[in-house]
Amino acid sequence: MSEQPLRLLLAGEGGIAGVHMRVLGEIPGVEVACLVGGDEADARTFAAEWQIPEVVLDMDTALTRDDLDAVILATPSPRHADQAERVIAAGKHLLCEIPMALSLADAERIVARAEASDRVCMVAHTRRFNPPHRELKRRLAAGEFHLQHLVSETYFFRRENLNMQGQPRRWVDNLLWHHACHSVDLFAWLLDDPEPEAWGSRGPDHPELGIPMDMSIGLRSRRGVLATLALSFNNRGPFGGFYRYIGEEDTFLAFRDELEDHRGESVPLSGSGFLDQDREFVAAIREGRAPEASFSSCLPSMRVLDRLQRSMASSQA
Template sequence: MPAPSSAPIRLCIAGEGAMGSTHARIFADMPGVKTVALAAADMSRGRQLAAQYGIPDCSDDLAATLARTDVDAVVLATPSGLHAEHAELAARLGKPMLIEIPAALTLADTERLARVQAETGVPMMVAHSRRFAPPHTTLRERIQSGDFTLHHLVCETYFFRRNNLNMFGEPRTWVDSLLWHHACHTVDLFCWLLDESEFDVWGQRGPDHPELGIPMDITVAMRSRKRGTLLTMAMSFNNKGPFGGFYRYIGEEDTYRAFRDELTDSDGKVVEMPGAQPAFEAQDTEFIAALREGRPSRCDIASVLPAMRALDGIDRIMRGEPAAR
């Protein structure tokens, strides 16, 4: 479990790819935190990352690294298909964790992780970074206070991923999921913005890529059963041009556009958000703060279950399967 509040929290980062590198950079500059170990599948890339951020140890044995007494907690930035397995391993070894999104690639595995957390008492936070982006936190506060009535959240998510590369343009050994990873960000955001769990859902998918074996284009829609608020998403791995998630909040009082950490109103004027921290930094700060304070994080594994249930329903519709009972 974490060290006393006067001592640094000693981390293991599992994963040498784009997100492992991102977390290593953030924690290298965070007071009261020391990354003591890196677990890597590709030891050559792992050693490079460890050297870049002064991480003293790099190993290809995650279980042995997590079993070390000088590791207090772990950031799981391994391939998406391994998140559930690695999260349970960490929990059984008593190590609190930040799991990169998605927590798992199925609803069943996510529900199992929630049960493991309840059984072991080991905290599991999931990196649903949209919950920490200043535009979204600002508008959620207004929605929850009744100051802004959201009618329709429209999201366009675009990448050009016809080759198996990560967000830094580096080769991947695993295939990303447009639905269970990228759509998961926005499905969870919608659930969180409204603080609701009951939705009607719909989705459609384009053809699978002949080599990657995944749909490259999808459409997702949700409707709040309580308020009737809509979510519409268009997502593509085929888009040439600017990439990322582009959000339009269409409300009664105004329309806002959010991109990464910037928010603009219907006139294109930037909305000032004094003291706002970038999303990834705010998310990782929350992980450490929750550990130090001995409380559930703002993105505890149980809190992501409504989004994962919605994704499961969308996935079933896309595959032409009956809805879960």
């Protein structure tokens, strides 16, 4: 007898919601049954494109439904913590887009709620699932590669409040809690070191958006491995997160799901970060286990971000 389809509620109709829809279509036995939209016209356009049968604008009403098993939060970052708490309280499994919260206090609150529940609660830390990073973590664990310095470059052009598609955005992105979070968590996960030393500095705030547009962050593991993070919303391209693994044996360049050695030769890999991430969420629900990138496992990285925020604020004073 075949398994019952897993029926999902997707919250959000932006660019990352489209990424989830694309990969969910490759996972058998999964159905996105309902979309919670922030803007009705955009939501209905999105639902029509992806053949989602129902659109609602009130998440709380949707969360009362017994025919929906799990929720994917692909909403604006400032809403994540409050919405995650409501999803957990409703007894639904949850995959929350990064970041889980924009403050340590909010992160600790929702992690406590997640730990008290029997639901799968996972954060979309996609770097943990990209094949290049998984392969290098494997090599590190096996003693095949000894990392000396991880250099992360995160570049976007956000001088106007636009989203991934160049459309006006109704909320303001966050360079530290969103984009640096990817690389801080990656470094801690790679080295199994949840509390690396951390320091950083930030450029001036944008006069209209009210956020720093550039950051420089340093990390050091307890074994002395370094990470250098350069982040900018002022860069005109190319966009995305670029990683240079400088090690004893070789230097590797990772971008999305591709890995090259120092000669520019491709390292054969299989898998897809977004697909493997969403597949893990579905598998954890079906197998009744904790997922990779559970809320609890991601909390230490939020503590590092809090330390960075406080140190940057004091240095700017």
